[in-house]
Amino acid sequence: MTAQNPAPAATAASQARRLKSMTIFAVVIWSALVFLAWSQPWFTLTAQGRAGDSISVTVQGAVAAPALSALALAGLALAAALAIAGIVVRLVLGILEFVLGASILASAVGALANPVLAGQSAVTTATGVAGSSSIQSIATSAGSSLWPFLAIVAGALMALTGILIVVTLKRWPVSGRKYQPVQFAAEDGRVAGNPVDLIDSGDEPPADEVAGARSADAAPEAVSNVDDETENTAAVDSWDSLSRGQDPTT
Known part of the structure; x- marks a missing residue:
């Protein structure tokens, strides 16, 4: 008999572990970037005050897109679940990662499309004027920072990572031994979860x-x-x- 070279198997196992580690690391990074963008100022609005003067209003990401914090935390929890998930759960988590990324992308794009509407609560606090139509009549956008664009990029990358998880889920290594069911092996090579199944009814005891x-x-x-x-x-x-x-x- 010729001995098989274990190098290809070891290389494949190493690549599978690297794929799993890099994917989980990417999920953590994208979620952290979303959380960072959420905590920073997004827009600067110019509103007309009660005395007729112009007021500069800074709109934070927590005001413009408040849902990003919950979505980012969900992404971090999903990364922890991926570390021990089986193939079926991994499929569900990949789809969920895509949904989280799409939700972040939609929230950030919506805020960027209408900064005045996204920052209306900040304008109300500064001027005392309430109501969407009233705020849009007295406030205008004076500029935006790079943070909403970072949230958009991170959301898009989260969605792409979710697709990557679904496409490569069969290439991931199996979970640790303690997460696998106990298997019993007979001398002839048979394996079963129940040791009774390995007993041959035709065998007679000595x-x-x-x-x-x-x-x-x-x-x-x-x-x-x-x-x-x-x-x-x-x-x-x-x-x-x-x-x-x-x-x-x-």
Whole structure:
């Protein structure tokens, strides 16, 4: 027989582990970038104050796209779940990662498309004017920072990572041994989860085992007979001691 070269198998296993690690790391990075963008100022609005003067209003990402924090935290939790997920759960998580990325992308694009509407709560706090139509009549956009664009890029990358998880889920290595069911192996190479399934009904136990089993079955019967005789003898002796050797029925 010729010995097989284990190098290709080891290389494939190493590539699978690297793919899993890099994918999980990417999910963590994109989620962290979304959370960072959410915490920074996005827009600067110019609003007309009550005295007719112009007021500069800074709109934070937490105001313009408040849902990003929850979506970023969900992405971090998803990365932790990917570390121990099986192939079916991994498929579900890949789809969920795509949905999270698409949701982040839609939220950031929506805020960037209408900064005044996204920052209306900040304008209300600065001017006391409420209502979307009223705010849009007194406020205009004076510029935006790079943070909403970063959120858009991170959301797009999260969606692409979700697709990557779905496409490559069969190439990932299996989870650790402690997450796998116990398997029993027979001498002939058969494997089963239940050891009873490995017992061949046609096999007969050795003769010495049968003899030992019969002896073990017979021993309790012999002991039981001795105990019965001893009990009967003790009963007769007790009767004689009580009746003083005379028959009380006569």
